Each structure stands twice: as structure tokens, then as C-alpha cells.
Amino acid sequence: MDNSLQAKNARWTSLWHRLQTVRFEPLPSRDEVDRMLRALPSRHPGEGLADWLARAKPARRGVVVPFPGARFLPLAIIERLAASSGYEAFPLPEASMISPDESFRLSVKRIETRLELRVEALGSDAFEYAERCIGISGSAELEGLIAFLYLDAFGNGLTRIDDTPETRQALARPVLGLLEAPDE
Amino acid sequence: MSIIDRLTQDLAEILEDELTREPVNLDRLCLTILLLVGWRRSGDRPSSNPTKSASAEEWSSHGNEGGEEDDQGAQEEDKRPALFRLRERVSPFSRANPYLNGLLFRDYRQDSQYHEYSLGEYGCLRLHPEACRYVDEVLLLRRLELARSIGKNPTNMHRLLEYFCRQSRAEDGRQSSDQGGSHWRGTEIRREIDGAPREEAWFGPVADALRAQIKELGDKLSKVSYNRRAADGPYWLHAGPCSERVGEELNLWEVLVIVPKPLGPGFSLDSGFRQLLKAVVGSLNTRYRLLRGCGLVPEDWLHRDEPSMDHLKDLAQLRKLAWSSPDWLEGRREEAFAQAFAALRQLPKHNGKVGGFASFEAWCASEEGDAMLHRGCTREISWEYLIAGITEGASLDDPEGRDPFAPRDSDTGASEDFPEERLASSAGGTQGDQGGLDSLLAAPDTMAQILEDAGPRLADNPVLQAFFRWVLVEGRQWMGRHGLARQPAFQALLARDTRYAALSEKTLAVRLSVEASLLILDVRLETHPGPVSPALYAYLRRVAIEEQPEPVLFKDKSFKTLVAKEPTLNALSPEKLSAHLRRESLELLQTLFGAVGEPG
Numbered sequence: 118m119d120n121s122l123q124a125k126n127a128r129w130t131s132l133w134h135r136l137q138t139v140r141f142e143p144l145p146s147r148d149e150v151d152r153m154l155r156a157l158p159s160r161h162p163g164e165g166l167a168d169w170l171a172r173a174k175p176a177r178r179g180v181v182v183p184f185p186g187a188r189f190l191p192l193a194i195i196e197r198l199a200a201s202s203g204y205e206a207f208p209l210p211e212a213s214m215i216s217p218d219e220s221f222r223l224s225v226k227r228i229e230t231r232l233e234l235r236v237e238a239l240g241s242d243a244f245e246y247a248e249r250c251i252g253i254s255g256s257a258e259l260e261g262l263i264a265f266l267y268l269d270a271f272g273n274g275l276t277r278i279d280d281t282p283e284t285r286q287a288l289a290r291p292v293l294g295l296l297e298a299p300d301e
Numbered sequence: 302m303s304i305i306d307r308l309t310q311d312l313a314e315i316l317e318d319e320l321t322r323e324p325v326n327l328d329r330l331c332l333t334i335l336l337l338v339g340w341r342r343s344g345d346r347p348s349s350n351p352t353k354s355a356s357a358e359e360w361s362s363h364g365n366e367g368g369e370e371d372d373q374g375a376q377e378e379d380k381r382p383a384l385f386r387l388r389e390r391v392s393p394f395s396r397a398n399p400y401l402n403g404l405l406f407r408d409y410r411q412d413s414q415y416h417e418y419s420l421g422e423y424g425c426l427r428l429h430p431e432a433c434r435y436v437d438e439v440l441l442l443r444r445l446e447l448a449r450s451i452g453k454n455p456t457n458m459h460r461l462l463e464y465f466c467r468q469s470r471a472e473d474g475r476q477s478s479d480q481g482g483s484h485w486r487g488t489e490i491r492r493e494i495d496g497a498p499r500e501e502a503w504f505g506p507v508a509d510a511l512r513a514q515i516k517e518l519g520d521k522l523s524k525v526s527y528n529r530r531a532a533d534g535p536y537w538l539h540a541g542p543c544s545e546r547v548g549e550e551l552n553l554w555e556v557l558v559i560v561p562k563p564l565g566p567g568f569s570l571d572s573g574f575r576q577l578l579k580a581v582v583g584s585l586n587t588r589y590r591l592l593r594g595c596g597l598v599p600e601d602w603l604h605r606d607e608p609s610m611d612h613l614k615d616l617a618q619l620r621k622l623a624w625s626s627p628d629w630l631e632g633r634r635e636e637a638f639a640q641a642f643a644a645l646r647q648l649p650k651h652n653g654k655v656g657g658f659a660s661f662e663a664w665c666a667s668e669e670g671d672a673m674l675h676r677g678c679t680r681e682i683s684w685e686y687l688i689a690g691i692t693e694g695a696s697l698d699d700p701e702g703r704d705p706f707a708p709r710d711s712d713t714g715a716s717e718d719f720p721e722e723r724l725a726s727s728a729g730g731t732q733g734d735q736g737g738l739d740s741l742l743a744a745p746d747t748m749a750q751i752l753e754d755a756g757p758r759l760a761d762n763p764v765l766q767a768f769f770r771w772v773l774v775e776g777r778q779w780m781g782r783h784g785l786a787r788q789p790a791f792q793a794l795l796a797r798d799t800r801y802a803a804l805s806e807k808t809l810a811v812r813l814s815v816e817a818s819l820l821i822l823d824v825r826l827e828t829h830p831g832p833v834s835p836a837l838y839a840y841l842r843r844v845a846i847e848e849q850p851e852p853v854l855f856k857d858k859s860f861k862t863l864v865a866k867e868p869t870l871n872a873l874s875p876e877k878l879s880a881h882l883r884r885e886s887l888e889l890l891q892t893l894f895g896a897v898g899e900p901g
Contacts, residue, residue, distance in 0.1 A: 122828055125750070125824075126825065126828055128747065128750060128751065128754070129751075129821055129824050129825050130825065130893070130894050132751070132769070132773050132774075132817075132821050133818075133822075133825070133893075133894045134303075134894070135302045135773050135776065136773060136814065136817055136821065137304075137399060137402070137403060138302050138304050138306065138307040138399045138403060139399060139772055139773075140307060140311065140397075140398065140400075140778070140779065140780065141397040141398075141779055141780065141807070141811070141814065142342070142397045142398050142780065143780040143781060143784075144311065144314065144315065144333075144337060144780070144781055145333050145336040145340065147318075149336070150332055150333050151329070152423055153332060153336075153420055153426065154326075154328070154329055154332065155423070156421045156422060156423035157332075157420060160328045165433065166331060166332075166335055166433045166436060166437050167416075167433040167434075167437075169328075170418040170420075170426065170428075170433070171418065173418060173419060173420045173421055174421045175419050175421060182422060182424035183424050183425050184424040184425055185423060187424070244850065265425070267415070267427070
């Protein structure tokens with residue numbers, strides 16, 4: 118290999134490596150960091166970052182806040198045709214629920230005192246909604262949100278929420294929607 | 302540019318932003334660094350149209366084999382936005398944050414698994430699971446031990462403390478009319494056998510912090526530090542008439558606590574400061590980088606003395622060799638390691654041992670061997686991780702032999718000396734002074750050569766050309782105050798180009814990243830001596846770089862035609878075809894981009 122060819126290869130290899138280190142995200146802004154700081158308790162001396170973050174107070178009871186300024190864009194309303202049991206005011210669905218357009222499957226499982234919600238985007242919607250934030254609400258509004266989760270690269274997501282009358286009521290006619298930040 | 306260069310640039314900017322404020326808030330600084338490294342913003346999706354469903358057929362509608370794409374004129378141009386929109390929906394995030402693939406350990410959790418913290422009314426904060434550990438245990442709290450080579454000189458961490466003190470705007474007991482400038486300006490740290498503390502009121506907070514650090518450090522000193530202190534005395538910090546003892550070993554957090562704040566503005570652009578910071582960060586990162594290169598989980602191994610740094614270097618080489626074996630990709634990892642072990646043992650520099658083990662069986666039976674075989678990297682990972690893995694362990698952030706400013710570790714994984722004259726001569730330097738491979742791109746005629754190499758593919762695309770010039774050649778930021786994306790001239794270029802004018806900033810970033818990757822691949826392939834089959838080329842472009850789902854490519858008619866023309870591929874089942882193309886792609890990428898810059 119002559120020198121000029123070697124130089125060309127080295128040049129373009131360097132470009133490749135530099136491309137792998139480009140940061141396309143902006144640095145966290147002052148405003149973003151300050152809003153988080155306001156939501157965090159004072160840090161104890163010597164406290165690890167993970168422990169500090171874990172001490173943050175949850176939102177007010179009954180209010181689910183995925184991120185500031187979130188918008189809820191309904192994607193599917195699941196109508197449960199019949200109750201699974203007549204003994205409870207809002208019984209949990211025994212079988213997985215599929216949205217009318219077959220875009221989503223929602224499964225609910227009770228684990229001790231909590232409910233495990235599993236959302237699967239089906240078919241090509243798995244690509245459409247992969248890695249997006251999906252909310253589960255009792256209505257078509259953000260105010261009815263009972264849970265949110267992020268779908269993975271395959272369009273699947275899982276979360277656990279408290280088993281309360283409010284969440285059971287919402288799951289009687291759940292609305293699945295996309296949660297988006299204000300700038301999207 | 303290595304990932305450590307990138308981290309250094311970003312850290313310098315973040316440090317200046319916080320340390321020049323009044324009042325300084327170090328918790329805010331830590332949180333900002335944490336967000337830099339591992340935050341997944343909630344709004345990281347460029348698409349906002351939930352009603353538009355993207356089908357597999359849409360992917361397939363762009364099913365021409367990649368090489369034809371650039372030459373198909375207007376009709377193809379019409380299709381490109383749909384293709385890119387789909388690709389951007391599938392995996393935009395890891396491309397946006399280089400630290401996820403290039404810095405953080407990633408092999409033992411699912412790619413998409415993030416820690417979610419509920420921050421009250423703020424909502425959910427999503428962080429990469431390794432980010433907290435990296436920022437806390439590697440960057441902030443890891444103390445650099447003393448290297449034997451530095452003699453009486455201060456360590457880099459001491460020099461960083463000295464540098465910050467010299468930038469201080471804090472009270473120093475002088476009237477503004479006094480001659481000679483601030484006492485802090487003349488801060489010095491040096492060893493003295495007969496030093497004595499001298500304190501005035503303005504020096505009190507720094508003296509208190511220094512004493513508290515020494516108390517905290519206690520007797521937890523390396524043998525080298527202990528012997529050096531006994532021979533030459535402890536370190537003393539002098540500022541004007543005041544002085545106080547400094548601990549033998551410091552971590553970055555302690556430096557930030559001790560420094561008299563606030564600092565004056567502008568230091569983040571000082572190339573001398575950046576080189577010093579890079580040396581510090583490189584030293585802090587060394588053990589973590591090698592563990593990552595070995596596939597050893599930092600959570601288990603970061604704070605242990607064994608394996609030593611030399612053994613870790615051997616083991617990282619072992620894993621790299623095993624990783625490139627066909628056996629590895631086909632799941633026969635033990636065989637891959639066995640062959641790599643046998644090959645490395647033959648090298649004279651190893652003296653018949655690899656990582657301190659005389660036989661493969663002894664390595665398998667060891668704790669580190671068991672961990673490398675069975676815990677690290679036991680699952681398939683994404684293409685972006687694999688591409689980052691091509692440079693794993695011995696690439697641009699490897700300090701040996703290429704970067705004159707890179708750290709030289711002591712035997713225990715520690716600090717090194719940083720010539721003071723480099724700081725003194727650095728004022729007014731440019732940020733492009735990276736040394737090593739980056740110097741290839743620093744030559745004044747580089748852009749002209751790149752344009753000549755690429756021809757009309759780059760010359761006829763002013764937006765991509767600007768991206769190459771500003772970000773890839775000059776090494777400047779894409780985002781941020783001085784980033785290309787915010788430059789009015791660049792925005793004017795965008796507005797004139799219909800291919801880019803309507804794209805959001807995030808979508809544009811992904812688009813340029815993919816287009817640049819494809820162009821670089823094409824140019825490198827032009828000088829590749831061996832033939833590359835059209836099916837392999839299509840797989841490389843569409844799966845490895847554009848990250849289209851593999852099943853979509855396999856259903857594509859034009860791809861099927863390409864496969865049918867190659868008897869060896871046509872005979873394979875879809876599973877074997879997938880494994881074959883994956884292995885061939887990785888080998889080709891390794892050949893094209895992995896070899897340059899690796900040691901001997």
C-alpha cells in the first residue's frame with residue numbers, strides 16, 4: 118500500500134471513530150437541572166447519587182406525572198365486554214385485552230398488593246411505538262392517567278402500580294395513549 | 302477523537318458553567334454530569350404523528366440494495382424521508398448519546414432497561430443503570446494513587462486543584478487597588494519537608510477543607526505515596542502568605558470542595574486545562590475501561606486490587622481476540638476464548654502466561670475467567686454496541702503510544718505526571734489539540750483531501766459537507782452554544798436544501814449521522830483490497846448502519862435476488878444466513894475501522 122492510500126485510509130478511519138463520539142444531545146440546560154433539583158430533597162453529606170435520587174418524594178397521591186408538560190394522545194380504547202367476576206366492584210380482567218384495531222395487547226396481573234401491567238405493541242406497531250412512552254388512563258385525558266411505561270426496542274413494556282379502587286376503575290375501560298414532551 | 306476527549310470537552314463546559322456561578326452548588330454539578338452521561342430525555346423521539354402507522358412494507362419499499370440509493374435521482378429522494386423517519390423511530394437515542402455505547406458498561410442488562418426515578422412533581426427521570434456508578438465511583442470519588450514515575454512532582458489531581466485555585470475570584474484579603482493581582486493567582490502545590498501552616502481569615506475555608514480531606518483520607522495511602530511523603534515531605538498548598546498541607550491522594554469531588562469558589566470565566570476553552578482534565582479523566586477511567594474491555598462487571602470488580610492493571614490489559618486483549626472469532630458469534634464462547642488464549646500465550650511478551658494464568662484451564666477455574674465466560678456479554682446486543690465494540694479496549698482511548706497527553710498508569714492504576722510547561726504554554730491554544738490519531742484530521746489541507754476522496758457525494762451536499770468540516774474534521778460540537786446546529790450560516794444552508802429544511806433538530810442529527818456513516822463506509826470500501834459481495838454490502842448498509850430490522854431486509858425482494866445469486870448464501874437457512882452475514886459484517890467493519898490506531 119502506498120503512502121497516499123495509507124493516509125486516505127487512516128483519514129477516513131479517523132472520521133469514522135470521531136463520528137462515534139459525536140454528542141447529538143444538548144447538554145442538560147440550567148432550567149432542566151434546576152427543575153430536577155427543586156424536586157429532590159437535600160443531599161446528605163457523602164450520599165451516593167443513586168441513593169439521593171431514590172429518596173425523592175413521589176408525586177401527590179393519585180397524580181401520575183411522567184415528565185413536565187406531558188401530552189396524552191389517545192391511541193386505543195379497550196372496551197371490556199363482560200366482567201370477569203360479579204363479586205368485586207371492578208374485577209381485574211382475567212385474559213389479556215386487545216385493542217379493537219389490534220395495535221396493543223394489555224395484560225393485568227395482581228402480584229401481592231400491586232398490579233403488574235404489561236403492554237405489547239403488536240405487528241408493525243411494535244416498530245412504530247418501540248421505545249416510546251405509553252400511558253394508561255381511565256379516560257382520554259392526562260388527568261385520568263394511572264400508569265405509564267416505556268416500550269422496549271421490541272414494543273413491549275411492563276410496570277407495576279398500586280392496586281386501588283381508582284386504578285381498577287380505570288382498567289374497566291382503559292385508554293392507551295402516547296405520552297409526549299411539549300416539544301415533540 | 303476518543304470518548305475521553307468528548308467527556309473532557311463536555312466536563313470542561315459543565316465545570317465552567319457551575320464553578321463560575323454565585324453561589325456554586327456542587328450537587329447541581331453532580332446532577333448535571335450524571336444527566337450528561339446517562340439521561341434519557343422523555344422527548345427523545347423526533348416523530349410526533351401517532352396516527353401514521355409505519356409498516357414493514359414501508360421499509361421494504363426502499364428495498365433497493367444500498368449501493369444504488371445514491372444514484373437514483375429524484376424518485377429515490379422522494380422515498381428517503383419515509384425511510385429515515387422509520388429508522389429514527391426505532392433507535393434514535395443511543396446514537397444521540399455517545400457515552401452509552403462508548404463509555405458505560407453495557408453487557409449485563411437489557412439495552413432498554415433504564416432506572417426510573419420518580420421526582421415528585423417533576424415526574425420520571427430515566428437514567429442508564431451504569432450512569433450513577435460511573436459518575437460516583439469512577440469520576441468523582443475515585444482517588445488517584447501516586448505513580449512512581451512522578452518523583453516529587455504533584456499528581457495531576459493536585460495540579461488540577463492548583464489550576465482551579467489560580468482561576469479563583471474568591472476573597473483573598475487584598476484590596477482591589479493592591480498591586481500584583483490575586484493571591485490565588487500565584488497558588489502553588491509542592492512537597493516540603495519543613496512546611497508549616499500559615500492562615501489568614503480569607504484562607505480559612507480552604508484550609509479547613511484541606512484539613513478535613515486529610516482527616517478523611519487517614520492512613521488509606523498506597524505504599525508509593527507513603528514512601529514518597531516520608532522521603533520528600535507532604536504536599537503544601539501556598540497562596541500568597543498562607544499555606545496548608547494537602548492530602549497525598551485526592552479525588553475530583555475533594556478538589557471541587559476545596560477550591561475557593563467562584564472561579565473566573567473562560568478556563569474551559571484553555572487547551573492546557575483541557576489536556577490536564579483529559580489526563581485526569583483518562584486515569585480515572587483506566588480501570589473501568591479495562592474491566593469493560595474484559596466484560597467484567599464494574600459493580601463487582603471496580604474496587605478490587607486484582608486483577609492488576611497489567612493482567613486486565615492481557616485479559617482485555619484475550620476477550621478482544623475471542624470476540625473476533627467466528628466461534629464467538631455462533632455462541633461457542635469457550636472455544637473462542639480457548640483459541641484466543643492459545644494464540645496469546647505464544648506471543649513472546651506474555652512469557653507463556655495470559656493475565657497471570659499459565660493455562661486456559663487455570664483461567665477458566667479462576668473467578669475472573671468464570672465471570673468473563675459466564676456473566677459478561679452473554680446475550681446478543683445491538684449493532685451500535687457492536688460497532689462501538691470494534692474499538693473496544695485498544696482503540697482511540699487507549700493511552701499507549703498514540704496520544705502524547707494521555708495518562709500513563711502506575712502499577713496500581715493511578716495517576717501520572719503532567720508537565721507544567723504544557724499548562725504554561727497553553728494559553729490561547731485551540732481545542733483541536735488532541736494529539737494522536739486526531740492529528741490526522743488537524744492538518745490544514747484535510748478537508749480538501751476529504752472532498753477529493755469523496756467527490757460529488759460530499760461536494761454536492763453543502764449540509765453534509767458542513768457537518769464533516771465542523772464536527773468531524775475540526776472536532777467541534779454539534780449541539781450547545783458553539784455547536785454547528787445553532788450557527789446561523791448552517792441554518793441558512795439547511796433552509797436552502799429541501800432534503801433537510803423541514804427536519805427537526807433531532808431528526809436532522811440522526812439523518813446526518815447515518816449519511817456520514819454510509820459515506821465513510823463507501824469511501825473506505827473503495828480501497829478495500831478484497832471483494833465485498835452485494836448481499837453483504839446491502840446487509841451492512843441497511844442493518845448495521847441504518848438499523849433496519851433484519852427480518853424486513855430478509856423479506857425484501859431485491860435482497861432475496863442478491864442472496865440467490867450467491868450459492869453459498871442461498872443454501873443457508875434464515876438463521877444461518879443471519880449469523881453468517883452478521884459475522885462477515887463485523888469482520889469487515891473490524892478490518893476497515895478496527896485496525897488503525899491499535900498498538901503493535
